[in-house]
Amino acid sequence: MADKIQMKTPLVEMDGDEMTRILWQMIKDELILPFVDLKTEYYDLGLKHRDETRDQVTIDSAEATKKYGVAVKCATITPNVQRMSEYDLHEMWKSPNGTIRAILDGTVFRTPITVSRIHPAVRSWEKPITIARHAYGDVYKNTEIRTTEGGTAELVFTGDSGKVTRQLVQKLDGPGVLQGMHNKEASIRSFAHSCFQFALSQKQDLWFGTKDTISKIYDGAFKEIMAEVFEEYKDRFDAAGIEYFYTLIDDAVARVIRSKGGFIWACKNYDGDVMSDMVSTAFGSLAMMTSVLVSPDGIYEYEAAHGTVTRHYYRYLKGEKTSTNPVATIFAWTGALRKRGELDGIDTLVTFANKLEQACLDTIEAGIMTKDLALLADNDGSIQVVDSEEFLKAIREKVSME
Numbered sequence: 001m002a003d004k005i006q007m008k009t010p011l012v013e014m015d016g017d018e019m020t021r022i023l024w025q026m027i028k029d030e031l032i033l034p035f036v037d038l039k040t041e042y043y044d045l046g047l048k049h050r051d052e053t054r055d056q057v058t059i060d061s062a063e064a065t066k067k068y069g070v071a072v073k074c075a076t077i078t079p080n081v082q083r084m085s086e087y088d089l090h091e092m093w094k095s096p097n098g099t100i101r102a103i104l105d106g107t108v109f110r111t112p113i114t115v116s117r118i119h120p121a122v123r124s125w126e127k128p129i130t131i132a133r134h135a136y137g138d139v140y141k142n143t144e145i146r147t148t149e150g151g152t153a154e155l156v157f158t159g160d161s162g163k164v165t166r167q168l169v170q171k172l173d174g175p176g177v178l179q180g181m182h183n184k185e186a187s188i189r190s191f192a193h194s195c196f197q198f199a200l201s202q203k204q205d206l207w208f209g210t211k212d213t214i215s216k217i218y219d220g221a222f223k224e225i226m227a228e229v230f231e232e233y234k235d236r237f238d239a240a241g242i243e244y245f246y247t248l249i250d251d252a253v254a255r256v257i258r259s260k261g262g263f264i265w266a267c268k269n270y271d272g273d274v275m276s277d278m279v280s281t282a283f284g285s286l287a288m289m290t291s292v293l294v295s296p297d298g299i300y301e302y303e304a305a306h307g308t309v310t311r312h313y314y315r316y317l318k319g320e321k322t323s324t325n326p327v328a329t330i331f332a333w334t335g336a337l338r339k340r341g342e343l344d345g346i347d348t349l350v351t352f353a354n355k356l357e358q359a360c361l362d363t364i365e366a367g368i369m370t371k372d373l374a375l376l377a378d379n380d381g382s383i384q385v386v387d388s389e390e391f392l393k394a395i396r397e398k399v400s401m402e
């Protein structure tokens with residue numbers, strides 16, 4: 001075999017939990033270590049070690065990501081009451097993704113991995129659609145009141161200068177419901193930077209829609225700030241032959257359905273929440289969805305969009321072979337390796353990442369796939385349902401062959 005590919009800067013490696021932790025090691029052993037002289041700075045974000053370090057390891061891993069620029073993360077458990085006793089935790093630690101996002105201040109981009117044997121529910125879609133969800137504020141950080149009587153609802157803002165702005169929301173003639181929400185210019189601005197940078201890195205158009213005809217000030221601010229930030233990117237968009245396209249959210253939805261795909265759809269928080277579930281389901285499966293957090297200063301953290309696949313893990317613990325789909329986790333690795341290769345000017349690393357992704361797709365196209373995909377795919381009689389290990393071996397054969 002040819003010499004292994006050498007790396008310059010280490011990747012930040014964030015290990016995780018349950019079935020995805022098992023897959024993580026299998027992917028490294030079978031698909032990466034034989035080909036790459038892998039350099040990583042390893043952080044164990046498995047729940048046990050997070051608890052032992054009082055979650056400091058999560059913060060350290062995010063700080064390391066800031067330092068090196070590229071991370072790859074395994075799915076992790078977000079503790080709930082049941083996990084408290086299962087792992088005998090000192091505290092109900094917060095979601096690692098939330099902690100990392102807060103430190104890196106990023107936007108999450110989710111892209112389906114498509115194969116010809118699985119048809120999108122929308123017939124015209126030929127290429128994946130990436131959802132970029134603004135993950136701060138709006139209805140996710142709101143205040144709500146339900147009244148039992150009529151009365152006067154007002155919106156009051158007291159500035160740091162002491163200046164008070166007061167507006168009538170509604171004079172209610174009986175019981176009703178009220179909601180107060182906000183967003184921050186700084187957050188919208190960093191969302192805009194992340195979106196434009198990601199569009200450039202993918203060389204794809206960027207779409208954005210709001211309801212600014214109705215919400216002239218609130219949604220109007222999103223439209224305005226995006227347009228203003230775009231001015232900084234316009235020349236680079238022209239050079240890359242891509243465009244920024246703004247339209248009303250309802251028009252955007254209609255155009256998305258009529259489109260051929262192949263673009264990035266920037267969404268406000270709620271729109272992104274709802275639309276990413278619609279888009280991922282329409283493309284097929286959560287196990288085929290990649291996710292990358294991009295910070296406004298160009299730091300990348302790659303992961304799979306799914307969780308730790310607990311139900312499969314419990315079966316694995318009983319000694320059963322599971323047919324868990326490792327594709328999204330493999331693509332997290334290839335995404336991170338490719339980005340590292342691009343940043344460090346290592347062409348062989350970029351080529352390897354592309355080749356490994358192609359090998360995954362070719363394996364599925366050849367009919368060898370995990371159970372979740374077999375349920376969705378066209379079956380011409382050639383489908384062979386395999387367990388995770390067999391699937392990884394089939395992919396390795398294809399990588400080695402080339």
Ligand code: NAP
Pocket residue numbers: 074075076077078079097286287303304305306307308309310311312323324325326372
């Ligand atoms: P999940 O792990 O995504 O799994 C939900 C179900 O989806 C699975 O039971 C399985 O269905 C199917 N599935 C997901 N990924 C699959 C794969 N790669 N291959 C085959 N089938 C797959 O979600 P969850 O059960 O709600 O959450 C489990 C744990 O993950 C929780 O502790 C949660 O906190 C954590 N989580 C972490 C992240 C993250 O780190 N980014 C995200 C979400 C959830 P069948 O059982 O029907 O086969």
Ligand code: MG
Pocket residue numbers: 273274277
């Ligand atoms: Mg949702």
